[in-house]
Amino acid sequence: MPHQVPRLAAVGGVALLAVFVGAAGRTAPRTLVPKPDTTLIVSAVWLAAHSKDPNVVVLHVDHSDSAYRAGHIAGARFVLYMHYTMDVGGIGTELPPVDSLRALFEAVGVSDDSHVVITGGPLMATRAFFTLDYMGLRHVSILDGGLGPWRAAGGSVTPGESPTVKRGHITPHPRPEIVAKSDWMLAHLGKPGVSLIDTRTIEEYDGVGERRGLPSNGHLEGARRLEWQEAMRDPNEFSPKDRAELARMWAERVVPGDTVAAYCLVGYRASFTYFASRYLGYPVKLYDGSYQEWSKKNLPLVKTATPLRSP
Numbered sequence: 001m002p003h004q005v006p007r008l009a010a011v012g013g014v015a016l017l018a019v020f021v022g023a024a025g026r027t028a029p030r031t032l033v034p035k036p037d038t039t040l041i042v043s044a045v046w047l048a049a050h051s052k053d054p055n056v057v058v059l060h061v062d063h064s065d066s067a068y069r070a071g072h073i074a075g076a077r078f079v080l081y082m083h084y085t086m087d088v089g090g091i092g093t094e095l096p097p098v099d100s101l102r103a104l105f106e107a108v109g110v111s112d113d114s115h116v117v118i119t120g121g122p123l124m125a126t127r128a129f130f131t132l133d134y135m136g137l138r139h140v141s142i143l144d145g146g147l148g149p150w151r152a153a154g155g156s157v158t159p160g161e162s163p164t165v166k167r168g169h170i171t172p173h174p175r176p177e178i179v180a181k182s183d184w185m186l187a188h189l190g191k192p193g194v195s196l197i198d199t200r201t202i203e204e205y206d207g208v209g210e211r212r213g214l215p216s217n218g219h220l221e222g223a224r225r226l227e228w229q230e231a232m233r234d235p236n237e238f239s240p241k242d243r244a245e246l247a248r249m250w251a252e253r254v255v256p257g258d259t260v261a262a263y264c265l266v267g268y269r270a271s272f273t274y275f276a277s278r279y280l281g282y283p284v285k286l287y288d289g290s291y292q293e294w295s296k297k298n299l300p301l302v303k304t305a306t307p308l309r310s311p
Helices: 044-050 066-070 098-107 122-135 147-152 182-188 202-206 243-251 270-280 290-296
Strands: 056-062 077-080 086-088 091-094 115-120 140-143 194-198 259-263 284-287
Touching (some): 044 056, 056 066, 056 122, 098 122, 115 122, 122 140, 122 270, 182 284, 243 270, 259 270, 270 284
Parallel strands (some): 115 140, 194 259
Antiparallel strands (some): 086 091
């Protein structure tokens, strides 16, 4: 995995499709090779080298502060997972209003020029990344490996409560285009230009299992399945596999040139698919309502699996 990245390198672009104009004035075909954004993952060695930089803000995200209070990266600020998700009309894990998110992250010292480094549980970290990406923050990364590599790099771990920090200032630039809605998903089912990735268990995908008491009746037409743990070295930590291996896994599921549309039950597990797609350079949307909303609306499902591609 690439780790030695320059701080505050721009991460705004997703898949940059090169367009060349020939001498005759004709536009040549776009390249279908995604351009990886290696700034989205930083190593413990990198973070240790930049830990004194006032613009580097480490956020520890979790469902509760118990693990944080037991021991966290020195200087990391705690953010409760439930504060950057909400229930909307019975649909869980939805994005809160932008003003609420701005106030939340400003309170822990995040500003427009901050380089935010996220640590914590892998899916809580990727959901936080998606949230900050939606807000338009330009410099957001996730720490590779968690506390183990941090200690090995000579970083200090401290117990206790979140430190008191100076309030930040964020000018949000919301990006609704990265959030897929049910009508958009329905309009693109089976159509060229979009590759769907279902980040659920095989039982949910096949329509023979359930999650949180909600039975699954199948999956969206054309979706290929990728359980997020398959892409991790250690599912207990944020530890994506080698970029080449991730690229192979995505090539089996995404048609070259397509936008990735990721979904799961509520947009939690699929936040990893969103992150990895961004990291690999694919244009991507997260269907935030995911299967929970889709099933409530009685929208079409299939049980026949979509085979993987042979790149």
